[in-house]
Amino acid sequence: MESKIAGAVGLKYNPVAILLADEKPDNALQFKKGKWGCVMFMFANAAKGKTAAFDAQTYGCWGGGVGLGFGNTYLRFPGGVECFAHFLSSGNARWERGREVAKSVGDAAGKAFMENFLEGEGYVKTPELVEQWLGEIPMREIQAGYVLFKPLSEIDPQREKPETVVFLADPDQLSALVILANYGREGMENVTIPWAAGCQTIGILPYREAKSGKPRAVVGLTDISARKYVRGLLGSEYLSFGMPWEMFLEMEGNVEGSFLERQPWRSLLASKP
Incomplete structure (x- = not known):
């Protein structure tokens, strides 16, 4: 699936779809059982085009297990x-x-x-x-065997339904995403920036939003430790912007006719180095 939003805001990296699955893709990256690792390192690899898988024995670290939904x-x-x-x-x-x-x-x-x-x-x-x-923290016990990180471009919405879609955005792009999240809704707080681990702001916190009456997008990668781990792969200028799947589809449908087609945004996008 190609994202209209990703094209309109000029994302450098793939949007990442987070899915629950009972089988692991053959080509998936995965931490070794019992070995420490940062979930956001795997997220960075997914943003660069790879697929990663986690299960109840390979979630990397204690916060990662919580963030992915493997309980407390x-x-x-x-x-x-x-x-x-x-x-x-x-x-x-x-x-x-x-x-x-x-x-x-x-x-x-x-x-x-x-x-x-x-x-x-x-x-x-x-x-x-x-x-x-x-x-x-909204801890949960997922009912699937695996959590998968996949580039959104490899998702077939007819066969797969992600839990969350996550963008990596620089300050200009984050500004556009915040505006788009509020564009078709009442209110002005349709985006939240909670304090939590990087993996929790792309996992269980958007999971929780999906079950609320008015789901919000979640800005993350404000976790200093996670930023240290992914800087070599992604650079230093990005934050994450995670949305429940239904909110992502809502925002996709609002690209056409919005500010993303107007001169102020297009001129800002054109002036980026």
Whole structure:
């Protein structure tokens, strides 16, 4: 499927369709069982034309398992949810349970992980605020065997129905996508920028929007760690813009006759380097 939006806003990279499936395509990239990896690295590869697959044993990291819909995989974090809450905030070095877990994990976890485990990533001020955030994350248990990332151009809408479609957009393109998301609707908040991991802003958060009475698009890739992992593949100027499938079709139908065919946008697009 070719996207009218992608052409009208001049996307550099393929829109990525996220699907649930019971079979894995033969050519799909996949993390090795039990090995760490960033889901957004696979997303970057899908944006560059490849297909990636994940299952309940190959989601890469604990946040990735949550983001893709494999339940509360933070329970599998060393020391469980409590240690994860300290990891994301102030660190585990300052409480007894955290120090005990650090000793049991030892060198097997790697230097960078242990530094963050002990000292904290500092993304949230306190462990209590992390636990409050975890209560808001719309965790789910998908009923399919696999989550797939595929270039939208390889999707046949007669046979496949993606959960989400995700664009990679620079500031000009993001501006256009925000306007288009609001173009045919009442209100002015049809796009949201939540605080979450990069994979969660393309996975479970758009999944949740699809089930709401008024679904919104979700801006993501504001996750600093994920940005670090994908910069070498994509460059530094992009954010993600994820939509539930039905919202994507709605926006596709609104391209013709919109501002995307008018002089201000076309002149801006023409002036891009």
